[in-house]
Amino acid sequence: LPDLKPHRRSALCDRLGIELPIIQAPMAGVQGSALAVAVSNAGGLGSLPCALLMPDAIRGDISAITAHTSQPYNVNFFCHTAPVADAGREAWRPIIISSATTVDEARWLEAHGVDVIVAQGLEAGGHRGHFLSDDLTLQAGTFALLPQILRAVRVPVVAAGGIADAAGVAAAMALGADGVQIGTSYLLCPEATTSAVHRAALKSESARHTAVTNVLTGRPARGIVNRLIASVGPMSATVPPFPLAAAAVGPLRAKAEGQGNGDYSSLWSGQNASGCREVPAADLTRQLAERL
Ligand SMILES: Cc1cc2nc3c(=O)[nH]c(=O)nc-3n(C[C@H](O)[C@H](O)[C@H](O)COP(=O)(O)O)c2cc1C
Numbered sequence: 222l223p224d225l226k227p228h229r230r231s232a233l234c235d236r237l238g239i240e241l242p243i244i245q246a247p248m249a250g251v252q253g254s255a256l257a258v259a260v261s262n263a264g265g266l267g268s269l270p271c272a273l274l275m276p277d278a279i280r281g282d283i284s285a286i287t288a289h290t291s292q293p294y295n296v297n298f299f300c301h302t303a304p305v306a307d308a309g310r311e312a313w314r315p316i317i318i319s320s321a322t323t324v325d326e327a328r329w330l331e332a333h334g335v336d337v338i339v340a341q342g343l344e345a346g347g348h349r350g351h352f353l354s355d356d357l358t359l360q361a362g363t364f365a366l367l368p369q370i371l372r373a374v375r376v377p378v379v380a381a382g383g384i385a386d387a388a389g390v391a392a393a394m395a396l397g398a399d400g401v402q403i404g405t406s407y408l409l410c411p412e413a414t415t416s417a418v419h420r421a422a423l424k425s426e427s428a429r430h431t432a433v434t435n436v437l438t439g440r441p442a443r444g445i446v447n448r449l450i451a452s453v454g455p456m457s458a459t460v461p462p463f464p465l466a467a468a469a470v471g472p473l474r475a476k477a478e479g480q481g482n483g484d485y486s487s488l489w490s491g492q493n494a495s496g497c498r499e500v501p502a503a504d505l506t507r508q509l510a511e512r513l
Contacts, residue, residue, distance in 0.1 A: 233337070233377040233399035237316065238293045240264035241510045243390065244318075244339075244379060245502070246404030247297030248347060249273045250487070251419065254285040255412040256502050261292040263503035264510070268295040299348070320350030320381070322360050327370040327378070329353060339402050340370045342382030346405040346491035348442040349433065357433060357441060357456075364396060371397045385496025391512035403509060406496035410505060418483035422447075428494040437470065437487045439463035448484035449473075 233242050245260040247270035257267030269286060271279050279296075286294050295318060318337040321327035327338050341350045342363025351360065361369075363382040371378050377399035384393055385406045393401050408415045408423055415423070422428060422445045430446045434455035437444065440463035444450070449470065453460075460466045467487075474485040498505055 233379070236336070236377065237266055239266050241506065241513065242379075242394070242398075242400030243506055243509055244268065244295065244400060244402040245407055245506070246347075246381060246402045247271075247295060248404050248407070248413075248489070249297075249299075251408060251415045251489070252413045254282045254289075256407060256410060257286055257294050258289040259410070259412045259502035260407075260506050261286075261290045261294050263506040264292075265506045266293060266295050268297050270297045272297070272299040300352075318379070321370060322349055322351040322366070323353065324366075324369050324373045326351065326353050327374050331374045331376050335376065337377045337379060337399075338370065338374060339379045339381050340367045340398075342366050342380070343433070344383030344443075344492040345381050346431075346443050347489045348438070348440055351441075363393070367393065367396050367398055383491055383493040385491075385493040387509055387511040387513075389493075389496075390509050394513065401509075403496075405491040405494055406498070406509070407502055407505060408490070408494075409497040409499045410502040411499070412502045416478065416486070418478055418481060418486050419488050421481075422483050422488045423490060423494050423497050428490055428497075431490055431492055435460050435463075435466070437466065439466035442487070442489060443491060445483075445488035445490050447486065447488055 241264040243265035245267050247268035249270035249272040257269050261267035269282050316336045319330050319335045320339040320341045321330055322341050330338050343360045344363055367380045379400040379402050380393035380398040381402035384401050384403050390401050427445055431443050432446050432455040433441045433443050434450045435441050436454040436457050439460050461469050470485055477485045
């Protein structure tokens with residue numbers, strides 16, 4: 222495939238201090254420091270999701286990462302309100318990477334000083350990153366969204382959603398992406414903490430049927446369709462607001478999972494689970510980079 226923008230690709234690697242333009246997507250609830258360490262040590266950018274962690278746990282995981290790699294890593298948060306200036310954080314000099322699901326969101330992020338934008342297509346697994354509008358009809362697939370965001374902003378743009386193998390990585394780069402962010406494909410790696418019911422679903426035929434649903438947490442997220450989604454979703458106007466819906470379904474989920482059943486679990490997955498492999502995350506990262 223032609224390398225359309227070699228300068229932009231290396232600029233992202235230089236900016237982040239990484240060898241490969243591959244970001245392991247932060248995935249709250251299914252990973253900790255081990256996956257991040259493995260990908261950072263393999264030359265990509267490993268990520269630590271903090272959405273479900275208290276501050277002490279975040280400090281512990283960051284210590285575990287810095288003890289096992291000297292490479293850069295990504296610390297990820299769900300943001301609901303404008304951040305308050307914090308001298309301690311600014312002394313850290315972080316590079317801010319943030320997801321956009323529409324062209325308007327990408328423009329907003331650039332205007333507010335974000336360094337790198339992740340163009341999150343509708344194929345992506347897990348929660349949608351939309352923040353300017355709740356209208357899901359505004360959201361586009363990765364290869365429709367990516368070129369439009371590339372034309373709209375000047376900061377580096379990373380493609381996310383449905384990218385699951387070396388050909389997909391090369392295709393995103395050929396479209397002009399500065400890098401890729403990949404989540405679903407890492408879910409079966411031994412370093413991920415993906416639950417047994419989640420792993421079983423990803424390995425089954427049912428992984429081909431995903432939906433964007435709000436019934437599991439109160440906020441739209443893509444997961445494998447299970448009994449809960451099929452019976453009260455995928456979208457419900459009466460669901461408790463994010464994140465309260467997760468607690469509401471908690472007892473049912475715990476009882477079912479105890480019986481090896483994922484009927485009420487959050488089986489987050491993108492539309493393309495075909496890249497899931499039970500191989501070390503470093504091997505998967507190198508395979509994904511094979512056509513670069
Ligand atoms: C299990 C799972 C959990 C996720 N959790 C987060 C998260 O905590 N923070 C975040 O920014 N994105 C999260 N995402 C979304 C990813 O950042 C990314 O958009 C997505 O994984 C890319 O699409 P793919 O899954 O098709 O590779 C999650 C995705 C999955 C599959």
